[in-house]
Amino acid sequence: MPSVEKIAPAAYEALDPRVETLVNELIGRVADKWTMLLLEALEEHGTCRFTRLSQLVPGISQKMLTQTLRAMERDGLVDRKVHPVVPPKVEYSLTGLGQSLGEAFCGVWLWAEANLDRVEASRTAFDTRE
Amino acid sequence: MPSVEKIAPAAYEALDPRVETLVNELIGRVADKWTMLLLEALEEHGTCRFTRLSQLVPGISQKMLTQTLRAMERDGLVDRKVHPVVPPKVEYSLTGLGQSLGEAFCGVWLWAEANLDRVEASRTAFDTRE
């Protein structure tokens, strides 16, 4: 089981605090529930429109959908294509950068899928201990 | 570049909606800024006490530190060992499950490290477009 250090020892140890801070900020931005869920939806279904995305990501409010998509666009993760027609038509898709982040998150999805039961068991054990 | 489907096609396609909902909930719980940062801190520094963790994770409030650690303990990600001495001494460490999640997040750290510049560039481009 490799750790970050074992995979990229030199790069990791060589980080100066300034870069580490930036990485932490980026992680804080990107390690967000809605961002992850949107990344997954766009990865799985390809180009989507606003309403479609709101259906694909259950529980997201329009406000958060707009907000998260904008932030992802600003970060270069999604491409936003506006067709100047009426009624409005806006298509969202992953950029190469977004796809690579989606792949980076792949391990987390697999982990969640594989360990659902363990987490569930731990929770009930914890709750009955109280 | 493998996608989720290519790595685990059968398991992924076979998910019934109920399981997918649970996975989404688990992702929502775990894809949290503080959880990721704590996971990283514990992975890198091993067993730590409360005050140490608050120093290792810059910007976290005591409230969020307590809260996040409790949630992680409940999910079986961290082990909380209380030594009944005075002043109090509580040691936190990753469980096997926590370590495996830390490894799953490894790709995201590497991605962030590798793509900091691209994201930064995209942001300034976006901001000057406005």
Added chain:
DNA sequence: GTGCCTACTTTCCTTTGGAGAGTATGGGAT
């Protein structure tokens, strides 16, 4: 005119999160 369509905004209100002070405990210093 009325209503419809879509992608947002806006408003209002609840929940979450941060800052800082307070708590409990016994041991060591004075």
Added chain:
DNA sequence: ATCCCATACTCTCCAAAGGAAAGTAGGCAC
């Protein structure tokens, strides 16, 4: 005996984030 300290919280108060629902724009069908 009294004071102070260390540690891991816990509480209170306030600001910020987030959700629900209604509103907006503007061309088109009726």
